[in-house]
Amino acid sequence: MFNNQLLSRILDIGEQMLISGAEISRVEDSISRMCIAYQVKRVDVLTITSVIQVSVHLENGEVFTQSRRIRAYATNLNKLDKLNKLSRNICSSLPDLVYIDKELEEINKEQPYSQYAHYLIYALVAGSFTIFFGGNMADGLASAMIGMLLKFLVNAAQKMDKNLLMINIFCSFAVGAVAIFAVQWGFGNNLEKILIGNIMLMIPGLALTTSIRDMISGDTISGLLRFSEAILLATSIALGFGLAEILFGGRLV
Numbered sequence: 001m002f003n004n005q006l007l008s009r010i011l012d013i014g015e016q017m018l019i020s021g022a023e024i025s026r027v028e029d030s031i032s033r034m035c036i037a038y039q040v041k042r043v044d045v046l047t048i049t050s051v052i053q054v055s056v057h058l059e060n061g062e063v064f065t066q067s068r069r070i071r072a073y074a075t076n077l078n079k080l081d082k083l084n085k086l087s088r089n090i091c092s093s094l095p096d097l098v099y100i101d102k103e104l105e106e107i108n109k110e111q112p113y114s115q116y117a118h119y120l121i122y123a124l125v126a127g128s129f130t131i132f133f134g135g136n137m138a139d140g141l142a143s144a145m146i147g148m149l150l151k152f153l154v155n156a157a158q159k160m161d162k163n164l165l166m167i168n169i170f171c172s173f174a175v176g177a178v179a180i181f182a183v184q185w186g187f188g189n190n191l192e193k194i195l196i197g198n199i200m201l202m203i204p205g206l207a208l209t210t211s212i213r214d215m216i217s218g219d220t221i222s223g224l225l226r227f228s229e230a231i232l233l234a235t236s237i238a239l240g241f242g243l244a245e246i247l248f249g250g251r252l253v
Contacts, residue, residue, distance in 0.1 A: 002038045007056055007064050009100045010034045010090075013083055014052055015068045016108070020080040023210050025217040027052065030087045037091040049225045072162060075206055082107050115155075122147040122201060130197030135190050142179070142188030143197035150175050150198055165236045168202060172240025180248045195241060204233040 014031040018024075028045045035043040035056050042057040053067040086103050089095070113121070126147030127140040135143065153174055157167040175198050183191045208230040215223030 002035070002040050002056065002058060002064070004064050004066070005097055006038065007035070007054065007066055009097060009104070011052060011054060011066055011068050012104055013087055013090075014047070014054075015070065016104075017080060017083050017087075018047065018049075018052065018070055019073050020083065021073070021075040021077060021206055021210065022080055022083075023217065024048070024214045024219040024222040026084075030084070034087055034090050037094060047219075048222045049229065073207075076112070078112050079107060079110065082110075119148045119151050122151040126150070126197040126201055128197075129200045130193045133193055133196050135193030135197070139188045139190050139193045140197075142182050143194045146175055146178055146182070146194065146198055147201060149178060150201060164233060168233055168236040169240040169243075172199075172202060172237045173244050174240075176241040176244030177248050180244060199237060199241070202237050204230045207233070 010031055013034070014027050017030060018027050022030075024047050028047050031045050031047075031052070031054055032043045035054070039059075040056050041059050044055040044057075046053045050070050051067060052070065053065070055063060055065040057063050086100075086107065089103075090100065123144035124147075127144035130143035131137070131140040150171060153171045154167065157170055161167060176195065179188075179191060179194045179198070182188050183194065188194050207226055211223045211226030211230060213223075214220075214226060217223075
């Protein structure tokens with residue numbers, strides 16, 4: 001029997017899917033399919049980048065409505081895959097709330113990478129992109145070290161402020177300043193290559209790609225919201241690096 005508790009669990013799944021990087025159409029389709037599997041009369045789902053709202057109409061005339069406010073994103077495609085499997089399992093077997101709660105708890109507590117792994121990944125990505133775009137080994141090493149600094153700054157900034165625009169401005173400014181000083185002190189040769197390597201860590205590529213997919217799928221409002229967010233984030237990154245260039249006299253040569 002469908003009830004408010006079951007709708008809440010279904011919204012939990014949809015919320016985590018959206019946070020983990022799912023496009024709008026997938027979130028709405030998954031929520032609708034899970035509700036319909038329990039033989040409800042009608043399901044209305046509205047999802048944008050910051051809100052999920054669901055209304056479920058039963059055959060006896062009861063209506064259940066709930067909504068969720070989405071305030072932050074943490075892209076995790078492995079988690080998204082497991083949430084997709086859980087939603088399909090719910091549709092096929094109609095499990096009880098105990099089973100759904102247990103599966104959600106297992107999915108939410110998984111930590112795919114440790115903080116040490118994150119630092120290593122930032123270093124490898126930054127250094128690799130620097131060399132890929134024409135930097136030498138010294139530039140790659142400098143970029144890798146600055147990439148680890150960037151990860152530290154992102155972690156620290158997220159504890160103090162949840163505004164991604166301010167976090168990006170602060171982190172890109174700090175990374176730009178350190179890169180300029182590193183080149184001026186002889187630790188690295190090509191400033192622009194070092195900056196490119198670290199900029200690639202911050203570019204909101206997934207948000208931009210997902211926004212285009214949303215618009216193609218017909219979710220124009222959500223797509224435009226994601227697209228605007230991606231452009232604002234990219235602008236904040238450019239602003240931070242630009243301020244570092246202006247204040248500390250970096251020369252792109």
